[in-house]
Amino acid sequence: MALTPYIPDRLWLQPYPIRYAGTGFDARMSVLRLNSGEVMLHSPCEIPPTLAEEIAAIGPVAHIVAPGNYHYLHVPSAQAAFPEAKTWLCPGIETKRPDIRHDGLLGDSPPPAWADEVEQVLVRGSRWMWEVAMYDRVSRTLLLVDLIENFTDATPHASAMLKFWFKWVFGMWNRPRPAPEYRMGWRDRAAAADSLGRILDWPFERIVLSHGDLIESEAHDRARAAWRGVLERP
DSSP: OEEEEEEEEEEEEEEEEEEEEEEEEEEEEEEOOTTTOOEEESSSSOOOOHHHHHHHHHEEEHHHEBBBTTTOOOOOHHHHHHTTSEEEOOHHHHOOOOTTTOEEEEEEEEEETTTEEEEEEOOOOSSSSSEEEEEEEETEEOOOOOSSSBTTTTTTTHHHHHHHIIIIISTTSSOOOOEEEETBBBSSSHHHHHHHHHHHHOOEEEOOOSSSSBSSSSSSHHHHHHHHHHTOOO
16 A cells, blocks of 8 residues: 555545445545644545554644544554544444544534634435535645545446446446435435535535545536535425
8 A cells, every 4th residue: 555645745545445235446545634744534444554654754643534424444443553643433433333432523613623724514414324524725625435426437446336336227427426325315405405505615626535536627516516416406
């Protein structure tokens, strides 16, 4: 494993393979260095010693963030690698995994450690998925996990079974959209639309997401199009 620099001196990315419901594809960890020099691990992957050394060279890891209630599997590995770091969980993880130690739950108000640099919104309105979208003002980057997935013909490591489901069943191949669990599970569209509207108020220029290709052009328009089914329904 080797971290890939993405925004110079600010943001690094690390893809990693996962298996889910009989499909195979990549997820993505983001490593954000705050102005203080402290480091945040966003949606961490498993942290073997070599990767821990790479991350530690960037700065002291102070925060481990599990930003979605499907993105917590490797939090214990990150905690073992960086025992001094605080752990912040998306609401819902604390009941699914009460064994995971945490220092706080994420919401609409960011903790003081990053409040001057990173904004966040707890996305409401779904039966099954919870997620805290985060916007890094310094790099104008929106950080998401499942709120947009962007699998295309160019996406590496996407299995044939994933392509079958996303292309022929969900109609999401080459079309950025929320994860199927979101699309089938909106129960309060007004609350969801309010959350998504608040995200669209941020002046982000790119989207780093967990699954599929990064969105690096027309990011606002593509996010709005991805969420049109919720935003345009009463």
